[in-house]
Amino acid sequence: MKKVIVITGSSTGFGALMARTFSREGYTVIATMREVNGKNAGAAKELGSLPNTEVVELDVTSDTSVKSAISQVLEKYQQIDVLINNAAVFSGGLLEAFSVEQVKRVFDANVFSVLRVNNEVLPAMRAAKDGLIITISSSVGRVSPPFQAPYNATKFAIEGFVEASYAELIGQGIETVLIEPGAFLTEIWGKSGIGADRQGIAEAYGEATADLQKHIESVFGKVLQEKKPNPQLIADTTLRLVKMEKGKRPLRTPIDPSANGADVAYNEATINAAAHWKNQYGL
Numbered sequence: 001m002k003k004v005i006v007i008t009g010s011s012t013g014f015g016a017l018m019a020r021t022f023s024r025e026g027y028t029v030i031a032t033m034r035e036v037n038g039k040n041a042g043a044a045k046e047l048g049s050l051p052n053t054e055v056v057e058l059d060v061t062s063d064t065s066v067k068s069a070i071s072q073v074l075e076k077y078q079q080i081d082v083l084i085n086n087a088a089v090f091s092g093g094l095l096e097a098f099s100v101e102q103v104k105r106v107f108d109a110n111v112f113s114v115l116r117v118n119n120e121v122l123p124a125m126r127a128a129k130d131g132l133i134i135t136i137s138s139s140v141g142r143v144s145p146p147f148q149a150p151y152n153a154t155k156f157a158i159e160g161f162v163e164a165s166y167a168e169l170i171g172q173g174i175e176t177v178l179i180e181p182g183a184f185l186t187e188i189w190g191k192s193g194i195g196a197d198r199q200g201i202a203e204a205y206g207e208a209t210a211d212l213q214k215h216i217e218s219v220f221g222k223v224l225q226e227k228k229p230n231p232q233l234i235a236d237t238t239l240r241l242v243k244m245e246k247g248k249r250p251l252r253t254p255i256d257p258s259a260n261g262a263d264v265a266y267n268e269a270t271i272n273a274a275a276h277w278k279n280q281y282g283l
Contacts, residue, residue: 009033035057089106185231
């Protein structure tokens with residue numbers, strides 16, 4: 001049987017593209033999403049019609065939903081060879097304008113969600129002494145631009161989790177790696193996300209801060225419109241990593257066509273710096 005690949009957040013964006021890509025390649029695809037009989041019914045029907053693809057209800061913010069979905073997959077297929085943690089929400093606004101509870105919601109959707117799914121999948125992978133976990137991080141998990149600090153922080157957290165767990169899991173036959181997309185024109189920008197909830201804070205900062213935010217958003221949008229990076233690059237990269245020989249996969253794969261190579265240069269520089277630092281502690 002072809003490898004069984006579970007993808008979270010498959011209703012739109014990178015997740016939907018991944019599901020289609022792996023289906024074309026003949027893999028057994030488990031495309032998970034929320035509300036398969038509600039707002040995502042159309043996406044569920046479309047992906048469910050693809051060859052060797054099954055849509056499974058999974059809300060990454062719910063312990064019960066995650067347990068149920070992964071149990072369902074393992075009962076039917078007896079294995080999960082690849083897990084792609086893709087589900088996430090965007091969060092924009094001034095950091096001070098977010099309550100602690102609101103930031104917790106962002107972390108629940110983007111960070112604790114990954115732990116939930118991993119913790120249900122890992123026992124089966126450990127038993128098989130084999131498995132691959134690909135987590136979709138972001139370039140803002142390495143460099144943190146203003147006016148989206150909670151979102152950035154979730155990606156920094158994911159980077160730390162995956163880097164540390166790589167060394168923990170490799171002895172179990174499991175690889176866990178990161179893909180770091182830059183900005184792509186996907187549906188995430190059209191969704192409401194989790195915004196700042198402390199009314200009046202932004203106004204208190206005054207016009208200069210508001211103008212700076214508008215300027216950054218304008219420049220950002222202009223670059224995206226000019227470069228028009230193709231989101232299929234991310235799906236193709238996940239496929240390439242899955243096909244790659246175990247032990248050859250890099251911990252981090254940055255993909256930011258708008259950065260003109262700066263993402264790759266940054267990654268290479270930090271690889272060397274991190275290796276030097278770890279060597280001082282015998283790691």
